[in-house]
Amino acid sequence: MEPLGNLRERIARLPWGDVRANLWSVGYGRVGRVLTEKECEEMRSLYGKPEMFRSRVDMERYRFGRGEYQYFRYPLPMEVATLRECLYGFLADTAKEWMDALSLRSDFPGDLDGFLKKCKAQEQVRPTPLLLRYRAGDFNCLHQDVYGEIVFPFQVIFCLSRRDVEFTGGELLLVEQRPRA
Numbered sequence: 001m002e003p004l005g006n007l008r009e010r011i012a013r014l015p016w017g018d019v020r021a022n023l024w025s026v027g028y029g030r031v032g033r034v035l036t037e038k039e040c041e042e043m044r045s046l047y048g049k050p051e052m053f054r055s056r057v058d059m060e061r062y063r064f065g066r067g068e069y070q071y072f073r074y075p076l077p078m079e080v081a082t083l084r085e086c087l088y089g090f091l092a093d094t095a096k097e098w099m100d101a102l103s104l105r106s107d108f109p110g111d112l113d114g115f116l117k118k119c120k121a122q123e124q125v126r127p128t129p130l131l132l133r134y135r136a137g138d139f140n141c142l143h144q145d146v147y148g149e150i151v152f153p154f155q156v157i158f159c160l161s162r163r164d165v166e167f168t169g170g171e172l173l174l175v176e177q178r179p180r181a
Contacts, residue, residue, distance in 0.1 A: 007079065010034055011086040020094050023154075031156075039079055040160040046077060047131055054126065059140060067138035071130045080129050087156050088112040095153050108152070115152070124148040 011034065019029035035043070046052050047070065054073035059065040072080055092108045092115070099106030109115050119125065124147050132140070161167035 007034075007039075007082050008086055011083070011090070014090070016090050019090075023094055023098075034083075035079075035158060035160070037162070040158075040162075043077070043079060043131070043158075044160045047133055052077065053131075059138075063141070065138065065140040067132060067134040067140065069130045069132040072127050074127055076127060076129060083156070083158075084129055085112045088115060088152070091152075091154050091156075098153055115150075119148070119150050122148050122150055124150055 014031045014034070019031055022029040050056075052072060053070035056070045057064070057068060059067050059069070075081070076084070089111055092110055095108050096106055099108075107118065109118065126147060128145070128147070134140075157172070159167065
């Protein structure tokens with residue numbers, strides 16, 4: 001069954017109170033199904049269009065795991081841009097609270113445009129949304145792609161594969177990395 005409404009409406013209807021509570025209590029929050037099957041197929045199909053991407057990373061080459069990913073280039077595909085803009089809007093306040101709780105300096109404007117202007121002022125202008133491609137046995141090791149001093153503390157992951165057809169298992173392990181721990 002396909003979710004109803006446009007993408008912005010679907011994101012607005014997500015259980016943001018539960019997501020926020022889970023971010024605080026367990027360090028991650030599940031939003032459930034957001035994209036339609038058709039949207040997932042369309043997004044997956046972009047992988048074979050090199051003109052959509054600014055770079056490709058072979059994870060094994062850099063000891064990041066096994067598999068590959070590509071960073072989108074500007075202009076971002078409409079669905080990717082919409083996801084990024086809407087999700088940022090719902091997560092910015094929680095990001096500020098997290099950074100305050102960690103006694104870390106932060107300044108996350110309420111909208112993505114304001115955040116991107118701050119990034120641009122620091123010469124952080126490359127788009128960071130990416131599309132990963134895993135095949136049987138591939139994996140992604142713990143690593144962080146950081147392009148400057150401004151870092152948003154949350155990442156959002158969408159599984160675009162068809163469950164029980166293209167994807168039948170696997171694990172997503174989130175680990176807190178602390179120096180000397």
